[in-house]
Amino acid sequence: MDYIADNDRNPFGMTPPCDRFVPGYGDTGAHFHLVGDNPAVHGGLDTDIPFTDRPWSPEFFDALVRGGLIEHVDLAAGVLDPGQTFLSYLHMCDPGEKVLTDADYDALEPFFDAELRAITAHVLLPVGARATTHVLDTYTARPATDIDMDAVHATEIRGSGWLVFPIKDPSEWDGDDAERLVDGLAALKERDYRQTSDLGRFLAGDESYLVR
Numbered sequence: 001m002d003y004i005a006d007n008d009r010n011p012f013g014m015t016p017p018c019d020r021f022v023p024g025y026g027d028t029g030a031h032f033h034l035v036g037d038n039p040a041v042h043g044g045l046d047t048d049i050p051f052t053d054r055p056w057s058p059e060f061f062d063a064l065v066r067g068g069l070i071e072h073v074d075l076a077a078g079v080l081d082p083g084q085t086f087l088s089y090l091h092m093c094d095p096g097e098k099v100l101t102d103a104d105y106d107a108l109e110p111f112f113d114a115e116l117r118a119i120t121a122h123v124l125l126p127v128g129a130r131a132t133t134h135v136l137d138t139y140t141a142r143p144a145t146d147i148d149m150d151a152v153h154a155t156e157i158r159g160s161g162w163l164v165f166p167i168k169d170p171s172e173w174d175g176d177d178a179e180r181l182v183d184g185l186a187a188l189k190e191r192d193y194r195q196t197s198d199l200g201r202f203l204a205g206d207e208s209y210l211v212r
Helices: 057-066 102-119 129-139 177-190
Strands: 032-036 072-074 079-081 085-089 123-126
Touching (some): 032 129, 057 072, 057 177, 085 102, 123 129
Antiparallel strands (some): 072 079
């Protein structure tokens, strides 16, 4: 069954226990799920769109558009066409001046996990060290202790039912980090990245029955 949403912003109607938050944004049938940290780190409180309102946002979205992950963006107008991508945060609430603890992230993790499993994207793209550590620890068999974001930036890691494509925090980009992302995304989209299983072997006949 496909979930048909009326709009891209908060399509699942999430209501976390806070006054200000940045909800998930994008296609509920997305092939790609861009995972950020929280609004204090990655922005979005002014637009309700993750990864906006930051000095690095134009360069970040430019790389995503050139790499084919995002269809179109006009940050000045607060307009984003996500294409086949969904954007969300591990912790969608605005922490204000509070320094978030592991317990704070744990409290909101069910909201993130519910969106992730409802979308069932083929590729998870965690942005920054915290999101990458969480995704690798939770959705792959690879330990994420002391992860080197420079080394894993724009590379592919096989997970448990997901392909993981980490992205270095855009606030820390230098050198060719943007071009590495563009090239990595372009290469990813040129091949069959889909994570599917063929259940046709359980059915009569020779037809395939592919499921996510």
